[in-house]
Amino acid sequence: xxxxxxxxxxxxxxxxxxxxxxxxxxxxxxxxxxxxxxxxxxxxxxxxxxxxxxxxxxxxxxxxxxxxxxxxxxxxxxxxxxxxxxxxxxxxxxxxxxxxxxxxxxxxxxx
Amino acid sequence: xxxxxxxxxxxxxxxxxxxxxxxxxxxxxxxxxxxxxxxxxxxxxxxxxxxxxxxxxxxxxxxxxxxxxxxxxxxxxxxxxxxxxxxxxxxxxxxxxxxxxxxxxxxxxxxxxxxxxxxxxxxxxxxxxxxxxxxxxxxxxxxxxxxxxxxxxxxxxxxxxxxxxxxxxxxxxxxxxxxxxxxxxxxxxxxxxxxxxxxxxxxxxxxxxxxxxxxxxxxxxxxxxxxxxxxxxxxxxxxxxxxxxxxxxxxxxxxxxxxxxxxxxxxxxxxxxxxxxxxxxxxxxxxxxxxxxxxxxxxxxxxxxxxxxxxxxxxxxxxxxxxxxxxxx
Numbered sequence: 001x002x003x004x005x006x007x008x009x010x011x012x013x014x015x016x017x018x019x020x021x022x023x024x025x026x027x028x029x030x031x032x033x034x035x036x037x038x039x040x041x042x043x044x045x046x047x048x049x050x051x052x053x054x055x056x057x058x059x060x061x062x063x064x065x066x067x068x069x070x071x072x073x074x075x076x077x078x079x080x081x082x083x084x085x086x087x088x089x090x091x092x093x094x095x096x097x098x099x100x101x102x103x104x105x106x107x108x109x110x111x
Numbered sequence: 112x113x114x115x116x117x118x119x120x121x122x123x124x125x126x127x128x129x130x131x132x133x134x135x136x137x138x139x140x141x142x143x144x145x146x147x148x149x150x151x152x153x154x155x156x157x158x159x160x161x162x163x164x165x166x167x168x169x170x171x172x173x174x175x176x177x178x179x180x181x182x183x184x185x186x187x188x189x190x191x192x193x194x195x196x197x198x199x200x201x202x203x204x205x206x207x208x209x210x211x212x213x214x215x216x217x218x219x220x221x222x223x224x225x226x227x228x229x230x231x232x233x234x235x236x237x238x239x240x241x242x243x244x245x246x247x248x249x250x251x252x253x254x255x256x257x258x259x260x261x262x263x264x265x266x267x268x269x270x271x272x273x274x275x276x277x278x279x280x281x282x283x284x285x286x287x288x289x290x291x292x293x294x295x296x297x298x299x300x301x302x303x304x305x306x307x308x309x310x311x312x313x314x315x316x317x318x319x320x321x322x323x324x325x326x327x328x329x330x331x332x333x334x335x336x337x338x339x340x341x342x343x344x345x346x347x348x349x350x351x352x353x354x355x356x357x358x359x360x361x362x363x364x365x366x367x368x369x370x371x372x373x374x375x376x377x378x379x380x381x382x383x384x385x386x387x388x389x390x391x392x393x394x395x396x397x398x399x400x401x402x403x404x405x406x407x408x409x410x411x412x413x414x415x416x417x418x419x420x421x422x423x424x425x426x427x428x429x430x431x432x433x434x435x436x437x438x439x440x
Contacts, residue, residue: 010358013371014291017378020388030341030389034327043306043331044338051339055393064373071296072372073337073395080300083333086308086410105404 015065018058025061029054045080295372300335301398305410307332309396312415313342319420320348321382326389335398337372342390342416346382353381353422361413364406368397369414379421 021027033050040046052074058064069075093099148156309332311325326341346352356376360366375390382388392414400406 010366011370012377013374014295015373015393018373018375018391018393020375020380020382020390022383022386022388024387024389027389030326030391033339034341037327037330041331042308042327042329045300045333045336054339054391071292072393073295073298075296078299078336080304080333080336082303083331084303084305085331086305090408 015067019063021058021063026054026057026063029057043083043085045083048074048079295337295395298335298337298395299398300333301401304333304335304398304401307334307396307409308411309338309340309394310411310413311340311342312413314415314417316354316417316419319352319354319418321346321352321354321418323416323418332396334368334396334400337393337395340392340394340414342375342392343387344380344382344390344418345387346384349384350423351381351383352420353379354418355379355421356416356418358414358416361415362406362409364403365396365400365409365412368400368403368406369412370395370397376416 029050033047033054036047036050037044044051052069055064055069055072055074059066090099308329310329311327313323313325315321315323322343322345324343326343330338330340332338344354355378358374358376360369371392371394374392374394380388380390394414396412400409
């Protein structure tokens with residue numbers, strides 16, 4: 001149980017629940033995806049094809065509702081081109097207060 | 112003449128004044144001696160003498176209705192004041208008692224502070240049969256209800272309610288299926304977006320003899336990109352056990368933008384003894400997180416899952432339950 005005082009938003013998943021893969025039919029796809037992640041520094045957009053393969057495997061074996069993968073965020077337009085990784089400047093700079101402020105923040109009624 | 116200042120340091124008063132002699136005329140001369148009074152009595156006496164002095168001075172008749180009224184009016188006023196004070200105290204006490212149900216009603220109507228909505232009795236009674244059929248023992252049922260009440264499972268996600276179509280959900284908070292599907296189809300990763308590291312964390316309830324770990328420590332995702340992640344669960348006992356998972360996102364504000372397309376939470380998952388199973392989570396972070404000034408510098412998000420046990424099957428019931436599972440799946 002999380003006892004944080006901030007209001008927790010918990011939403012149901014959009015497509016429901018994955019049925020359990022009891023026979024480990026899609027395990028090889030999963031292993032390929034995980035090893036790709038390991039090599040690529042855990043960046044998902046480099047291993048997008050492997051996750052696509054895994055979901056396709058699930059759909060083929062009736063472990064997931066069949067759906068066009070393009071509509072699930074694997075379309076060509078949804079490719080990640082450039083991604084900026086956080087350069088850990090705060091950790092390296094020693095967590096100096098106020099250093100990260102680079103612009104005026106707007107109040108909710110100013111937006 | 113009346114001498115008001117005749118009180119000596121020992122608080123003894125000499126009844127030498129003519130007024131007092133007249134007032135206490137019932138007492139004999141012998142008793143008109145030095146009488147020791149307490150301080151408060153002396154003060155009260157002095158006050159009365161002062162009132163009477165000014166009354167005589169201004170020519171008002173003594174022992175008339177006016178003077179007795181003013182004498183009594185002090186008592187009256189004191190009584191009045193005391194009753195007002197008592198009424199105020201009782202009123203405050205009453206307000207304290209009334210505040211408890213009033214606040215409850217306020218919370219129920221507005222959902223302030225995360226108060227869950229209550230199910231009305233007829234619906235609960237309707238689900239009673241379904242609950243009994245599900246074969247859960249009374250204790251585990253009570254635990255299950257308590258778990259649901261304590262967690263923040265939205266009512267649509269409770270097992271037994273209509274799965275999949277959130278358009279029949281109770282509130283207007285969830286999208287209908289078509290809206291969600293359309294949004295997902297048009298989802299685009301943010302251009303030159305910063306990579307957010309989603310770290311995975313898992314906990315297993317004390318009673319549950321499962322090992323439940325994330326298969327990868329973290330995944331770096333751009334907001335708007337759909338990503339896949341895995342958890343591995345192993346049933347280490349020799350009985351088939353059913354568990355249910357809940358999740359939490361930290362920092363809490365990111366929970367608004369953390370959308371899951373498909374996962375394994377909030378529904379009972381049954382593992383046979385010794386079975387290992389991979390559980391995927393398919394999620395994305397809403398691109399609107401870039402517009403949130405409070406989350407501008409969030410680079411790490413933690414998604415933590417906790418598994419709880421709901422039921423443990425005995426060996427004899429295994430066949431029956433498996434049949435039910437096949438029908439339900």
